[in-house]
Amino acid sequence: MCMNEVIKTILERRSVRKFSGKPIEREKIELILRAGMSAPSARNRQPWKFFAVDDRDLLNRLADELPYAKMLYQAPLGIIVCGDIRDKEDMTAQTFWVQDCSAAVENILIAVQSLGLGAVWTACYPKDDRVRAPQKILNIPDGIVPLCVIPVGYPDGDTPPVEKFREENIIWNKFEG
Numbered sequence: 001m002c003m004n005e006v007i008k009t010i011l012e013r014r015s016v017r018k019f020s021g022k023p024i025e026r027e028k029i030e031l032i033l034r035a036g037m038s039a040p041s042a043r044n045r046q047p048w049k050f051f052a053v054d055d056r057d058l059l060n061r062l063a064d065e066l067p068y069a070k071m072l073y074q075a076p077l078g079i080i081v082c083g084d085i086r087d088k089e090d091m092t093a094q095t096f097w098v099q100d101c102s103a104a105v106e107n108i109l110i111a112v113q114s115l116g117l118g119a120v121w122t123a124c125y126p127k128d129d130r131v132r133a134p135q136k137i138l139n140i141p142d143g144i145v146p147l148c149v150i151p152v153g154y155p156d157g158d159t160p161p162v163e164k165f166r167e168e169n170i171i172w173n174k175f176e177g
């Protein structure tokens with residue numbers, strides 16, 4: 001009754017880990033990045049940088065060094081969402097960058113789904129080695145911290161929606177032991 005396209009996209013989103021070789025249209029990539037940057041952030045600091053990597057050699061090198069992002073060997077695009085915490089005086093960004101960037105990541109995943117593409121959040125921060133690998137390969141300075149690498153592409157095969165609704169995870173008003 002109240003169902004609409006946005007809710008449908010959110011409910012149908014799944015992690016996609018297999019990609020066809022089809023390249024992604026530039027217009028779609030720009031829309032996805034725009035969706036990421038539309039996320040809320042604490043005091044609207046927007047403490048983020050988005051690396052859009054479509055160079056095959058760089059994607060392969062990232063896949064070589066990131067144990068849980070091997071999908072980058074097939075994906076035509078990797079988006080690396082980073083916290084920009086170079087300003088040590090900005091306590092808002094220093095404190096909330098993970099939440100800010102996570103909101104951007106979810107926006108990206110939903111935008112990807114809505115455009116008929118697929119993607120998966122692969123973690124970097126807070127694992128030191130997974131933060132350092134993209135920093136080294138993409139020349140990212142120390143104060144710009146990779147939160148995750150998101151391989152993106154046209155899905156190879158179906159990843160059907162799953163029901164994750166759990167009544168027991170909702171507390172109406174007070175917790176009753």
Ligand SMILES: Cc1cc2nc3c(=O)[nH]c(=O)nc-3n(C[C@H](O)[C@H](O)[C@H](O)COP(=O)(O)O)c2cc1C
Binds near residue numbers: 014016017069
């Ligand atoms: C913080 C975080 C880290 C994740 N890291 C990885 C990862 O390194 N590799 C991977 O394949 N999936 C990773 N995922 C994706 C989860 O495995 C996936 O979202 C979960 O299994 C639920 O499946 P769904 O996204 O299809 O609903 C991560 C998700 C989150 C939120």
